[in-house]
Amino acid sequence: MIELSRLSLGYDEKPILQDISLIIDSHLNILGANGSGKSTLAKAFCGLLDYTGKIIIDTKNLKAYEAKERAKKIAYIPTKLEFYDEFITLAEFVLQGRFAHKESFLDYSDKDRSIASANLELFGLAHLKEQTLSSLSSGETALALIAQALTQESEIIIFDEPTANLDPKNSKIIAEHIKNLKQTHQTVLITHDLHLAHYIDSPVLFLQEKKAHYFTENFFEDDNLSSLYDVKIQSLAVQYA
Numbered sequence: 001m002i003e004l005s006r007l008s009l010g011y012d013e014k015p016i017l018q019d020i021s022l023i024i025d026s027h028l029n030i031l032g033a034n035g036s037g038k039s040t041l042a043k044a045f046c047g048l049l050d051y052t053g054k055i056i057i058d059t060k061n062l063k064a065y066e067a068k069e070r071a072k073k074i075a076y077i078p079t080k081l082e083f084y085d086e087f088i089t090l091a092e093f094v095l096q097g098r099f100a101h102k103e104s105f106l107d108y109s110d111k112d113r114s115i116a117s118a119n120l121e122l123f124g125l126a127h128l129k130e131q132t133l134s135s136l137s138s139g140e141t142a143l144a145l146i147a148q149a150l151t152q153e154s155e156i157i158i159f160d161e162p163t164a165n166l167d168p169k170n171s172k173i174i175a176e177h178i179k180n181l182k183q184t185h186q187t188v189l190i191t192h193d194l195h196l197a198h199y200i201d202s203p204v205l206f207l208q209e210k211k212a213h214y215f216t217e218n219f220f221e222d223d224n225l226s227s228l229y230d231v232k233i234q235s236l237a238v239q240y241a
């Protein structure tokens with residue numbers, strides 16, 4: 001469970017979100033216009049950005065979590081890889097998801113390797129495992145990021161625009177994985193993809209003008225979407241079913 005209490009955050013003197021209070025105990029979609037603060041909020045959830053107010057994860061203040069303990073609680077899946085070793089293989093990359101479980105100065109255990117290997121299989125990546133990460137396509141990289149996060153075995157998984165740059169088939173594969181993971185993990189989906197968000201289902205946190213608006217129902221109705229996004233949206237069709 002994630003509890004936000006009077007949460008405000010931003011960069012230096014630039015406020016991005018102000019005074020958000022909310023309890024999230026199941027899946028949550030986070031939507032909002034470009035620059036509304038979705039990724040900023042996700043960074044705060046992962047302890048990567050300072051804030052005022054409180055973020056409580058499973059009754060414990062996020063600031064009291066030690067890094068490895070926090071990683072076992074929350075995995076953040078970015079839209080794309082920003083910093084990585086260009087010579088690392090896919091197999092090594094997915095195995096790195098076990099860092100929070102590994103004893104410092106010791107090698108990965110057989111159990112670590114077997115979990116990483118199972119996730120490579122699960123996401124249909126096993127045949128690419130010796131390829132360098134930099135040689136993978138965008139779709140393969142998106143799947144690799146999810147495989148690594150699952151290897152981390154965190155209880156909460158945050159997906160940041162997982163279908164950005166993906167073709168319709170890979171988008172559908174990712175959508176199905178998120179829908180399945182929602183049954184066993186607490187999932188948070190940040191997206192502009194209204195079809196994906198609708199398929200995964202409510203509730204929705206819509207970020208706008210530094211505020212967060214929480215919708216448990218009716219979010220996906222045309223009038224509501226048109227008003228929130230300030231563009232006419234008609235008959236949102238569910239295309240992932």
Ligand SMILES: Nc1ncnc2c1ncn2[C@@H]1O[C@H](COP(=O)(O)OP(=O)(O)OP(=O)(O)O)[C@@H](O)[C@H]1O
Binds near residue numbers: 016
């Ligand atoms: N390191 C930073 N320093 C200063 N401002 C930043 C920094 N990172 C992000 N911002 C600003 O914070 C605001 C929110 O950015 P954020 O990436 O959270 O938006 P977003 O809702 O995820 O946007 P998008 O949908 O375009 O990905 C933007 O105005 C952005 O320019």
